[in-house]
Amino acid sequence: MIDTIELDDRIAKCEKILAGDGNSQIFAALADAYRKKGNIEKAREICLQGLEIHPNYSSAHVVMAKIYISEENYTAAKVELDKAIESSGRSRAIDILEAEIFIRLEKLPEAKVILERLYSSDPGDELVLNLMSMVGEEKSPPARIAGNLAERAAQKRSYSLSDIISLLKIMPRVMGVVVVTEDGLILEGRFDASISKEEIGALSKSVYDLSSSAANKINLGVAKEILVETQTSKLWIFNKDRFLLTIFARDDVSMGSLKLKIEDLLSKADLSIGAE
Amino acid sequence: MQNSKEIILKGLNEVCRFQTSVDYLTDYSGVIGAVIADLEGLVVACSPPSLVDAELYAALGPEVFSATDRNIGKLINPGCKYVSLKTDERWLTIATTPGFLLIVLADRKADDLLNVRIQRTLDMIANHIKEKYPAEVCSVRPEPIKKENTMEASHV
Numbered sequence: 001m002i003d004t005i006e007l008d009d010r011i012a013k014c015e016k017i018l019a020g021d022g023n024s025q026i027f028a029a030l031a032d033a034y035r036k037k038g039n040i041e042k043a044r045e046i047c048l049q050g051l052e053i054h055p056n057y058s059s060a061h062v063v064m065a066k067i068y069i070s071e072e073n074y075t076a077a078k079v080e081l082d083k084a085i086e087s088s089g090r091s092r093a094i095d096i097l098e099a100e101i102f103i104r105l106e107k108l109p110e111a112k113v114i115l116e117r118l119y120s121s122d123p124g125d126e127l128v129l130n131l132m133s134m135v136g137e138e139k140s141p142p143a144r145i146a147g148n149l150a151e152r153a154a155q156k157r158s159y160s161l162s163d164i165i166s167l168l169k170i171m172p173r174v175m176g177v178v179v180v181t182e183d184g185l186i187l188e189g190r191f192d193a194s195i196s197k198e199e200i201g202a203l204s205k206s207v208y209d210l211s212s213s214a215a216n217k218i219n220l221g222v223a224k225e226i227l228v229e230t231q232t233s234k235l236w237i238f239n240k241d242r243f244l245l246t247i248f249a250r251d252d253v254s255m256g257s258l259k260l261k262i263e264d265l266l267s268k269a270d271l272s273i274g275a276e
Numbered sequence: 277m278q279n280s281k282e283i284i285l286k287g288l289n290e291v292c293r294f295q296t297s298v299d300y301l302t303d304y305s306g307v308i309g310a311v312i313a314d315l316e317g318l319v320v321a322c323s324p325p326s327l328v329d330a331e332l333y334a335a336l337g338p339e340v341f342s343a344t345d346r347n348i349g350k351l352i353n354p355g356c357k358y359v360s361l362k363t364d365e366r367w368l369t370i371a372t373t374p375g376f377l378l379i380v381l382a383d384r385k386a387d388d389l390l391n392v393r394i395q396r397t398l399d400m401i402a403n404h405i406k407e408k409y410p411a412e413v414c415s416v417r418p419e420p421i422k423k424e425n426t427m428e429a430s431h432v
Contacts, residue, residue, distance in 0.1 A: 221365055223362070230356050230357060
């Protein structure tokens with residue numbers, strides 16, 4: 001659960017970034033933080049202002065859809081979600097949100113189609129199972145998944161997201177690691193003092209959206225991993241369905257050992273995120 | 277004085293050297309296709325020649341590259357030189373060499389040594405450009421300074 005102090009901290013950081021750069025896409029994260037804090041009016045105002053500058057910013061349309069859901073204006077929420085899909089294609093988070101909107105609009109057959117698809121790709125997703133129960137489709141995790149869960153529990157060690165971030169951060173030449181939600185909000189991050197996790201978080205989200213949009217245009221499917229190299233640094237982004245894991249490193253980082261470490265940690269990861 | 281046939285043959289040879297570079301890439305296991313595009317998104321060479329959507333990849337390359345560079349440049353530093361995108365099935369790489377982009381589409385399961393071959397291909401392209409279009413030919417020379425109130429200044 002994200003507490004109020006943490007939200008206040010995020011709001012302060014996002015506002016600072018936005019004050020420094022009025023064109024920053026951080027406005028979406030700021031609006032979402034206000035929404036989560038319950039200040040829907042302010043969230044709407046910030047998001048609409050930002051969308052005037054960035055009308056094709058998919059994450060901002062998703063935040064706007066969530067704001068409309070909070071106001072129980074589900075028709076407007078659906079319109080915003082359609083804009084997000086048009087900008088950067090579908091993602092699991094968008095599908096889940098769309099299913100929820102259909103349920104609220106009492107369009108249960110449409111919701112069922114989406115939920116069946118989501119269920120088939122990840123039968124263990126509790127959020128999808130809950131939504132399925134709302135449309136009268138009670139399902140439980142299949143035996144295989146249940147077995148895997150038991151196996152995972154029986155393992156000597158599993159890593160939380162926080163552990164993974166810390167372990168990756170201490171790798172040589174890694175300057176920072178951050179986890180960003182689908183809507184651009186920072187979940188957690190560790191960075192060298194000179195770097196802001198909010199800024200790298202916003203950057204990784206916008207780079208991911210851009211690349212995803214390009215992948216959609218040439219029918220490549222959903223981007224799972226993006227690597228950007230510059231003269232002095234590397235930005236490595238992993239799409240883990242519900243969030244993006246971003247590693248920011250110097251250009252001389254050992255990619256081989258970093259890759260092995262990432263694969264090892266993610267294979268032992270417990271990636272459940274606390275409910276918002 | 278070169279006749280037109282010689283000029284055409286010379287031009288074909290240039291294209292072939294770009295072609296050799298992309299063919300070298302598609303020899304590698306798992307590579308589906310490779311395209312060299314100029315910075316305006318036009319196809320310079322592609323392999324295999326029948327590569328479907330070569331023009332689409334060529335057009336998309338500079339768009340993705342410049343937008344990524346703009347985003348990265350705001351925060352880290354400009355000079356993006358390599359973008360790699362992996363989906364469940366595919367691995368798309370866009371890499372730069374002065375004046376051109378190399379776009380490589382491979383199977384996701386292609387091994388990481390493909391990066392070495394991409395780097396070699398970039399070197400081949402860069403060397404070819406360096407030989408054929410040396411800096412003194414390509415660089416923009418400053419306009420000669422014209423003195424005010426001279427005949428040249430008033431007529432040019």
